[in-house]
Amino acid sequence: MVDDFIGREDDIMNKTEPRTLSGFMELLPEEQILFDQMKEKIENTYKKYGFLPLDTPILELSEVLLAKAGGETEKQIYRFEKGDTDISMRFDLTVPLAKYVAKNYGVLSFPFRRYQIGKVYRGERTQKGRFREFYQCDIDIIGDEELDLVNDAELPKIIYSIFKDLGFKDFTICINNRKILNGLFESLEQKEASVEILRVIDKIEKIGKDAVIEELSKLQVPSNNISKILQFIEIQGTNDEKIEKLENLNIENELFKQGVYELKEVTKNIRIFGLPEENFKIDLTIARGLDYYTGTVYETFLNSYRELGSICSGGRYENLAEYYTDKKLPGVGVSIGLTRLFYKLNELNIINVNKKSIADVLIVPMIEDLQIPAKYAEKLRNIGVNTQIYLGQKKLKAKMKYADKLNIPYVIVIGEDEVQNNNAKIKNMQTGEEKNISLDTNNEEILKIIKG
């Protein structure tokens, strides 16, 4: 205290401004609670379907992570050297999965069903709803040499369960098959720029039909091909009608036929797994995604918030780990971009961030000796009541205010009067109702008061 005057020099010293890197989401407690709840629901559903947990390192050797060279994502990778080790941060969970499966091929049981929820990193330009660090919630089913097509039909059901569980009703899981479009291109002898064409087609909802025509001509697609492609993606009707129309197009191309067959099979099996008809739709414009998808592809939309874009996408790939092993490992998987999903739902007030407390009870001791409050807190915790003791010398008023701000539903005051009578005073913070309970009250009674 004597140094206080001299110490003022320090106060004038510049403090470092506490900042968070752009593109990194950091939440307030009440938001974090909600975020964690969503994450937990997703995880529980994955488990419910028998998927095994997996956690891989955020850092990998660059040579491993970048085995598949090129592409847009590689430019965005966080990469650095520590000593003479060239290290990269994972930019998705699929590449680490591929490495993991190749590495542990001998000890894993196939079909290998794993879920992984974790953060991934992409150093791209930030913008609305786009993050540099974000959670992906992945499930994949990996087969050894082959993976039955019926697996493609189970994933939509799992996605359905999750979004149902998250409280959404009006959403659509769109499915398509890459082979259909690729087969169509083959039959049109449109081999050039097929990936680019797919991207343009995928954007039709966003940019409109005319813009698609314009983009396609820019790609040097002959105009008769453009009209055939458009005619094709504009096929309307129910799911069954669409399949029928596809079959009746009489396109003599093996790939195309295979694609239509797969789509029909998947559709049939989706119904068997119990996905309601109104929640899935064949959408022939779904083409986006990583270029390694080779068969079934999925995209999921909230119909009232179509502008969010796909909130869950995935598909079938023929060879997961071709850069690590000669084994052929086909798989099918989907990924939920939880960070973006949460951010957007929050922004649109779709999810309610009403303060919800973690603690069920705040014990407020008004005596110096904490033995009784501490013991009582343990008693509550042992019967499953989340209990916090207010530690610190403050007026009762301040302690009540604290409980109020944290939205803790019950406060238990233990003061001298209470201790003398072997009592505690429990207050319902919502109704304001107070009553005395004996410190010896049995557990069932307490649970009845607190948990209702």
Added chain:
RNA sequence: GUGGAUGUGGCGUAGCUGGUUAACGCGCCAGUUUGUGGCACUGGAGAUCGUGGGUUCGAGUCCCAUCUUCCACCCCA
């Protein structure tokens, strides 16, 4: 990578064509209520107006630079 914006107490904002002690709401702290929160009232703390230069008698307000963040495109979750 391309293009366009932004920056004022913890947060959200006001500050007119440059003019004395930078305003408001929320939040925070204290009191009215010495063992009781939410409401109300009263009072209080807290900003060298992103940073550095320049123009001017004088700049949050004008000019330049720089950093930061944001938005769109690209691509994606």
